[in-house]
Amino acid sequence: MxxxxxxxxxxxxxxxxxxxxxxxxxxxxxxxxxxxxxxxxxxxxxxxxxxxxxxxxxxxxxxxxxxxxxxxxxxxxxxxxxxxxxxxxxxxxxxxxxxxxxxxxxxxxxxxxxxxxxxxxxxxxxxxxxxxxxxxxxxxxxxxxxxxxxxxxxxxxxxxxxxxxxxxxxxxxxxxxxxxxxxxxxxxxxxxxxxxxxxxxxxxxxxxxxxxxxxxxxxxxxxxxxxxxxxxxxxxxxxxxxxxxxxxxxxxxxxxxxxxxxxxxxxxxxxxxxxxxxxxSVRQAIDDLPKLRSGFSKRTDDPKDWEKTVSKNSKQIKALLKNQFNEVSCLDLKPFKNLPRSADQPIEPLKKVPKKLAEWYRNNAPICVLNHETRGHMESDLLRYAYSAAYTELSGGISPKSRDFPEELAPKHENWKSGSHADRFRTQAANKSATTVTSHISKDGHYFIHYDPKQCRSLTVREAARLQTFPDNYLFEGNRTQQYVQVGNxxxxxxxxxxxxxxxxxxx
Missing domain, CATH: 3.40.50.150 (Vaccinia Virus protein VP39)
Structure with missing residues (x-):
């Protein structure tokens, strides 16, 4: 019965x-x-x-x-x-x-x-x-x-x-x-x-x-x-x-x-x-998603200009990291060419996550990637994001605190050195579980920096949704800010x- x-x-x-x-x-x-x-x-x-x-x-x-x-x-x-x-x-x-x-x-x-x-x-x-x-x-x-x-x-x-x-x-x-x-x-x-x-x-x-x-x-x-x-x-x-x-x-x-x-x-x-x-880990959950570049906010967003800026930043970042780490030659900061800011193409079945979770994500998989679009960032934050991601990679998964940032990268906040904003910029380490995805991700991406310094950006809605274990065919309606709030809550x-x-x- x-x-x-x-x-x-x-x-x-x-x-x-x-x-x-x-x-x-x-x-x-x-x-x-x-x-x-x-x-x-x-x-x-x-x-x-x-x-x-x-x-x-x-x-x-x-x-x-x-x-x-x-x-x-x-x-x-x-x-x-x-x-x-x-x-x-x-x-x-x-x-x-x-x-x-x-x-x-x-x-x-x-x-x-x-x-x-x-x-x-x-x-x-x-x-x-x-x-x-x-x-x-x-x-x-x-x-x-x-x-x-x-x-x-x-x-x-x-x-x-x-x-x-x-x-x-x-x-x-x-x-x-x-x-x-x-x-x-x-x-x-x-x-x-x-x-x-x-x-x-x-x-x-x-x-x-x-x-x-x-x-x-x-x-x-x-x-x-x-x-x-x-x-x-x-x-x-x-x-x-x-x-x-x-x-x-x-x-x-x-x-x-x-x-x-x-x-x-x-x-x-x-x-x-x-x-x-x-x-x-974060890498297991999101590494198969299409690579994207960040965008510029408060200025014209041009992909060639973005590549030029990220390439220039990479030289400065390597020089700064040499003062903090003994070995940085393994670090690849050369920017990707012709990266889009959004992607909806099909993706291959997940291979890096446990089988049961992979099946959960990909059940009735959509024929396109949903809600996978980057936001724009200030040029100065692109430099900080790439630095934070590179630092996290070299440290084995420890995101830098404000005290770890070189003076050249310090934002103009009165209380930057007070300790109350110690993790103002937080990279989601590739080899660990993510920190809690909250609705604050809708306001800025500073706490949710992608671990890849070459993409130089915060997480997309789809990447946050993967960390929350929503299936890939789960569509979040509304504008991007509203989508972030939904995922975080x-x-x-x-x-x-x-x-x-x-x-x-x-x-x-």
Missing amino acids: KTKQALVIDLFAGPGGLGEGFSSVQDENGNPFFKIGISVEKEASAHKTLTTRAFYRKIKGLTGGLVGYNEYLQGTLTQQQLFDLYPEQAKEATMETLYSPRALGDDNEIIHERITELVKLHGNGPKVVIGGPPCQAYSLAGRSRNAGIKGYKAEDDHRNFLYKEYLKVLSIAQPDVFVMENVRGILSAKIDGTVMFPSILEDLQDPGQATKIESAKYRVHSLVVSADDPNNPVYHDSKDFLIKAEEYGVPQARHRVILLGVREDIKNVPSTLHRSDEQV AVPPYLAQQIGMVVMGLIK
């Missing part, structure tokens, strides 16, 4: 990282175990990305479905023309994402009504709520910014309490399982001097107490540490809920709090995630799939 699919309610969905992971989980017969019923997202470009992906999931198994999708990726069809080819699937996809951007707290009537309807239609079938309330107010960087705001009070910041909107949905849907993701800063965030995390755990264990809506109770488990008593899980350190993504096959040191809630009447005990045998789908496997084991 075919198992009924588990209904997924995806909140604060972003571009859909958690949903992508869950929707890719298959049972022993190869059938999708989870079906996303609703994805809630308020930002317009992320909402469009969600809708495109929802539509892709509905047409990928249809005869000719991938042909139409690839034509859209190539730009020969508009989204509306693509949707017109499959009107029934288009209607389902737009219904899944509530027809337009929606925000919990502002659009609760519409959102709650649809969730109630889905739960009723699903009957006694298994239900899962997933999502991560926005985390700017919890993150360490966000708290640092807030500290500089005159009169800021954490207790008045609505972003600190958006998780209560999550609780309301738990009370309405009463799912078998929930998964809540957030930044590690949630473990230490305080309101009126009191650490919030114990209260958040208490609320998640008994949503009805916080929402005043009659609700089931939940046991909250770690996905990486087994509880002493699975039927009454108590963890002695809040860091037991912290997942280090690089330990689970993600080529990125992304450390996030992920909580697994299991309804009290479900007696099955969740397993923990299995650590990968090897960590995946997402949950790595490859990790989400592993979490989905744990959840399937619980409720199957």
Whole structure:
């Protein structure tokens, strides 16, 4: 007998990282175990990305479905023309994402009504709520910014309490399982001097107490540490809920709090995630993508001028590095000729990443590279980027701090030498996992410099998406800045799939 699919309610969905992971989980017969019923997202470009992906999931198994999708990726069809080819699937996809951007707290009537309807239609079938309330107010960087705001009070910041909107949905849907993701800063965030995390755990264990809506109770488990008593899980350190993504096959040191809630009447005990045998490096994840040159900002962008500038910079960089390293003759800084700033040609199958991750990236691979376009940089930053990448290569993977930069390359910042901008320019070392990809990548590329000094640039959206483990056929909608924000805010789908496997084991 075919198992009924588990209904997924995806909140604060972003571009859909958690949903992508869950929707890719298959049972022993190869059938999708989870079906996303609703994805809630308020930002317009992320909402469009969600809708495109929802539509892709509905047409990928249809005869000719991938042909139409690839034509859209190539730009020969508009989204509306693509949707017109499959009107029934288009209607389902737009219904899944509530027809337009929606925000919990502002659009609760519409959102709650649809969730109630889905739960009723699903009957006694298994239900899962997933999502991560926005985390700017919890993150360490966000708290640092807030500290500089005159009169800021954490207790008045609505972003600190958006998780209560999550609780309301738990009370309405009463799912078998929930998964809540957030930044590690949630473990230490305080309101009126009191650490919030114990209260958040208490609320998640008994949503009805916080929402005043009659609700089931939940046991909250770690996905990486087994509880002493699975039927009454108590963890002695809040860091037991912290997942280090690089330990689970993600080529990125992304450390996030992920909580697994299991309804009290479900007696099955969740397993923990299995650590990968090897960590995946930045080079393994992105080296097969087409090489690109950076561009000039604030001046005419001419490829020959770029080559001339990079060639001139290479001589200065080698001279500077000779003062810091004994041997620089192995360093090749001669610029590539005729490099484009964007590329959409087909690429060969990945050979450097573990087989399972390669298959994940390249499943239903597109016939072109998506979202692979460089940004423009100031000429002075081209020199710093190339220096930083070359230094990182010679040092064996250590990106230079501000103290390592020669005086000639120091930017004109008053606090450059203060230490507060020690890693103002950070190269993503080829031989290591990347540092955390954040939405800050949308503002400038200084923290996300490509390891190849000959390309002299920051990472593209597609390279950042690879580090986040989005499949190559995952199209990010919106302009480039919006695409960067979406990628930086997402949950790595490859990790989400592993979490989905744990959840399937619980409720199957």
